[in-house]
Amino acid sequence: MNINKHYLELQESYLFSTINHKVAEFQREHPDRKLIRMGIGDVTLPLAPAVVAAMQAAVAQMGCKSTFHGYGPEQGYGFLREAIAVYYQRFGVTLPADDIFVSDGAKSDLGNILDLFDADNTVLIPDPVYPVYVDTNVMAGRKIVFADANEENGFLPMPDRSVHADIIYLCSPNNPTGAAYSRGQLEAWVDYALSEDAVILFDAAYEAFICDEDLPHSIYEIEAAKRCAIEFCSFSKTAGFTGTRCGYTVVPSELVAQEIGLRKLWLRRQTTKFNGVPYIVQRGAEAVLSEAGQRQCRANIAVYQENARIIADTLRGMGIWFTGGKNSPYIWLKCPGGLDSWTFFDRLLAEAGVIGTPGSGFGKNGEGFFRLTGFGEKAATEVAMKRFQNLFA
Numbered sequence: 001m002n003i004n005k006h007y008l009e010l011q012e013s014y015l016f017s018t019i020n021h022k023v024a025e026f027q028r029e030h031p032d033r034k035l036i037r038m039g040i041g042d043v044t045l046p047l048a049p050a051v052v053a054a055m056q057a058a059v060a061q062m063g064c065k066s067t068f069h070g071y072g073p074e075q076g077y078g079f080l081r082e083a084i085a086v087y088y089q090r091f092g093v094t095l096p097a098d099d100i101f102v103s104d105g106a107k108s109d110l111g112n113i114l115d116l117f118d119a120d121n122t123v124l125i126p127d128p129v130y131p132v133y134v135d136t137n138v139m140a141g142r143k144i145v146f147a148d149a150n151e152e153n154g155f156l157p158m159p160d161r162s163v164h165a166d167i168i169y170l171c172s173p174n175n176p177t178g179a180a181y182s183r184g185q186l187e188a189w190v191d192y193a194l195s196e197d198a199v200i201l202f203d204a205a206y207e208a209f210i211c212d213e214d215l216p217h218s219i220y221e222i223e224a225a226k227r228c229a230i231e232f233c234s235f236s237k238t239a240g241f242t243g244t245r246c247g248y249t250v251v252p253s254e255l256v257a258q259e260i261g262l263r264k265l266w267l268r269r270q271t272t273k274f275n276g277v278p279y280i281v282q283r284g285a286e287a288v289l290s291e292a293g294q295r296q297c298r299a300n301i302a303v304y305q306e307n308a309r310i311i312a313d314t315l316r317g318m319g320i321w322f323t324g325g326k327n328s329p330y331i332w333l334k335c336p337g338g339l340d341s342w343t344f345f346d347r348l349l350a351e352a353g354v355i356g357t358p359g360s361g362f363g364k365n366g367e368g369f370f371r372l373t374g375f376g377e378k379a380a381t382e383v384a385m386k387r388f389q390n391l392f393a
């Protein structure tokens with residue numbers, strides 16, 4: 001038996017374990033200090049009442065012989081795929097429910113989709129980046145080229161015509177930088193992908209945080225994108241489903257490579273390797289998209305958006321360069337005083353009792369930057385930013 005040696009090429013991810021280790025040590029030495037966690041990438045507010053009610057009703061159905069559900073359709077129940085198709089209409093995007101695949105979250109599908117592509121493809125990945133894109137391709141032994149995101153391009157890299165790519169990852173609004181692509185910028189990426197015969201894997205996990213009216217929520221707002229893009233989305237950050245697990249992937253029937261429709265391949269892959277998302281969870285997800293569910297989920301998102309605004313306003317007032325904070329729960333700031341990411345982490349922890357995430361953990365271009373998130377509580381966010389201000393003013 002031979003193992004997949006590419007697993008040995010994976011870089012150990014020390015980011016969150018090092019953070020936890022440093023925080024635990026600090027807390028041991030200073031048991032009375034109250035720390036404020038602003039590094040978390042997880043939601044903190046509970047599921048919306050409409051979602052809970054729908055899931056409770058679904059549990060009751062599962063306990064009754066006449067309404068019990070066994071294996072569901074691998075692609076997801078029609079009721080949820082139809083509701084997602086209706087949701088897309090608000091962005092002016094028409095999608096047949098057949099092109100929508102319900103998943104147990106964006107992370108799984110972002111990795112699983114690679115089943116459709118030969119190992120011999122060149123992958124273009126922005127740096128800094130959500131680490132899953134890099135690691136899943138390293139596991140398959142694919143060649144990776146990086147697109148530099150930096151202060152000059154506002155952490156929104158654009159296509160370089162001198163670089164060839166077969167598979168392109170875009171994440172907008174972005175984790176970790178919070179930056180979001182404009183329509184014109186996405187058009188340029190779609191043009192580039194079509195000219196390279198490449199596929200764009202578009203991660204829209206944070207689309208629900210977009211509040212600027214002219215920013216696209218979906219890559220399919222660019223008409224030609226149906227010929228070159230797969231979109232991944234999730235109820236995790238939209239509706240607090242990080243522990244409940246539900247998302248969706250769109251593979252348009254117009255997307256064809258070497259005369260083969262990718263939708264058909266993906267359906268084959270899913271029916272072979274995936275047995276669907278629990279009925280109870282899909283009923284909960286359907287409720288997210290109901291009128292009451294939208295109102296309640298939007299209210300939760302507004303709490304995170306308000307926290308992000310507080311952080312952004314403080315940084316703006318201090319003249320600190322940053323991206324995000326609007327259209328995203330993330331704020332990506334340039335470490336004051338030219339500090340490197342870990343030195344800044346240490347100072348913020350020791351002197352302000354605030355925990356964030358060093359940007360260097362997301363790629364080489366993250367060095368000298370730092371991620372804060374709006375997923376905490378408002379009062380704690382305000383206290384944290386006061387301390388931040390006192391420390392670096």
Ligand code: PLP
Nearest residue numbers: 105106107130175205234236247
């Ligand atoms: N994509 C991005 C950019 C993320 O930041 C995350 C989670 O943090 C995911 C995908 C994963 O989402 P899910 O919970 O749906 O797997």
